Amino acid sequence: MPVDRNDSTRLVTYSHDGFGLGHLRRTLDIARCVVRDVPESNVLMLIGCPSASLFALPPGIDYIKIPSIIKVDTEIWHMRNLRIDQKKGKALRASIIQKATEVLDPQFFLVDHTPAGVWGELVPTLEVLRRRGATKVLGLRDILDAPEVIRAAWEKKQFYQLINTYYDQVFIYGCRDIFDTASHYGMDREVPEEKISYCGYVCSDGPHATPQQVRRELRVQNQPLVLITAGGGYDAYPMMRACLDAFQLLGKPLPFVPLFITGPLMQRDQQESLWTHAAGLNIRVLTSVEDTLGYMNAADLVVTMAGYNSLCEVLHLKKKALVVPRAGPSAEQVMRARLFAGRGLIDVLYPQELSAKNLAERIVSDLDRTDFPRHDRAIELCGGRRAARRLLELGEEKVIPTPALRQRSSERVPGFIGQGL
Template sequence: MAYSHDGFGLGHLRRNTNIAARFVRQRPGSNVLLLVGCSVGSFFGSQAGVDFIKVPSIVKVAAEDWHPLNLRISPEKMKGLRASMIQKAAEVFRPDLFLVDHVPTGVWAELLPTLQMFREREDPPRTVLGLRDIVNAPDTVRELWRRENIYRAIRNHYDEVLIYGCPSVFDTASQYGLDVEFPGKITYCGYICSDEPHKTRKQMREELEIRKDKLVVVTAGGGRDGYPMLQVCLDALQLFGQDPPCEVILIAGPLMDPEQKARLQIQAEGLKVRMLSHVFDNLNYMNAADLVITMAGYNSLCEVLRLRKKSLVLPRAGPSAEQIMRAKYFAERGLIDMIHPQDLSPKLLAKRVMAALERDDYPVDDEAIQLDGAARAAVHLSELLGQRVYESAA
């Protein structure tokens, strides 16, 4: 069983679905039940042995502050609803392993009843915490985890900590004090990239009927926080006039607010741009591009690295330092180019797009960057379970 709170984007869900897909292929006859809060939980398709339980959706409105997304109920009532659904699912499903992404105790500590129930079982499941490469600024994370007793929760409730990143890029365990608190519990898996097949650049460009030599694909990932970035991209495109140096495809994302999408459609009127609400094959569009413009979310940059695409990254300013930090560390290694949010303007963006289209000095080859994190995580989880026999799906 795997949990992702899904309070903002698609990153948590995407990591768990990638690991689940690898795990059931590796251990035939096994089953993975995903607890998800995202309304597009099935957006990534389905496969034998993997299924979803959708809990009511929440949205992150500020740092450590979540509200119900659709239901008109109080956060306290939402907490009770989600916590009871999670606990009941765990009670009936009786997992041999419980994988939690990013939030050790869950939103509003909603996982604590389930984690406590596991401890009281005669045959408790192995419990594993999965952390992305960068959570937030180290001082901020350490202070929050001390205040919220997160270190104690990890110590009491988790057998292992998997880090979905590379210490050569950002030493997550050291920066957040995990190496001192939990020696011997930590495993770096590398970055988790989708291993789904994608079309060739030539094939996709033919399908899209690309006429110009250069194609720029602008993607906001899930799109929940992508409106400001897409807005400035359209402002920059306007500076090119009616004869831009490239074709442009702009993808808003499945989680963007419909009113924001409508405003972008109005802004795009008269511009040489194809604007898409969302696509089911984002990798194909990115692979067709000469330049990808995106934010610095975990999934987006992993896809860029997997495809070895030239990218101009526009990290969001907040509410955490995660995206700025990730973009900075990747740019320092020559993997991407970036514009800091304090410097971002339509004029500068247009200038940097023109320059990026002509550059051939990045992305560099970086053998220290491991992109097989899903496979490594699945192997580690399988080893934790040893030779347990699974109930047949038949």
């Protein structure tokens, strides 16, 4: 399906959103770039995130909320709210995805992270789009998990074959010189090189308040500002509670002003626990803010976790950050934190080192340090714009399938195991 940019450009995206806001935010950043580059385009996002209403959508972008799932362990997913089994959950998600895609009839289909969907719910839609000649792209963040874990899982689930069968391109949202995703995860041996594009890191580059504006709003003048935040916040409670304990250990008056943003996905009882403990220390705890980048930019030090979006924002703003990576269930955050710390981009406190004492010492020390973050020329932060433009280029390059190709493309490829990572 070659794309005429004078026609309405239609893109459907899928993000499973089983843990946090990262998949949704990354996909939305790319969608915004598409509608900015092609003003008459339409983007329909198929999402599982229960907090999508928090994000402002420009004209041309809308979403359909599919029933949410939640990751409870490596490769194990449950329905988040509905009391139905996996079989019904898969059928429900698959039917919504396929019907919406058939009606909109997109020229482009962009999938984040899970080649077949979490339970294989994307395969029927991929079949339909293959017959129609749509451009199908799989987008992967820089680090998924330990290489041996991903290679074994993808071989078992036949994901390499699935990618070669259904996808026109794989976009890697990272930099080869920082982490060679294709090589580490076996794609360099299983997927043709011309199918793989490194786009750079995807980071929101929208307008945000100046540090002076944020500080006036917070009534913080010359004191150092320490921002404690972790994206959606679903798994941030242990880190944030340890920070409160660290501040209590330092005693009053603190040599800085701390501000917590828990994130909208933190469980209510955990938020209430933070509010209770923070009240005794006269520390502000917010659930979420509209201008996260503005608040981060106003901080002298950011204490956060090693999620993709959080660290991309830190790099984009060139902020000092003390990073406490999540211990599991995957190795993703520890790997990313170690990689970035080794390049002098962040300071890191590993999960096994997390304590009030260690946090207190490191926060005070990092506020005084001037040796990080280092400038790293290998870091490219234009991934959203580059992914959007490459996607549109692929549509222009697309050749209309011949009848023979259409006949072959209608033959179903069996055997793909649906469970995503």
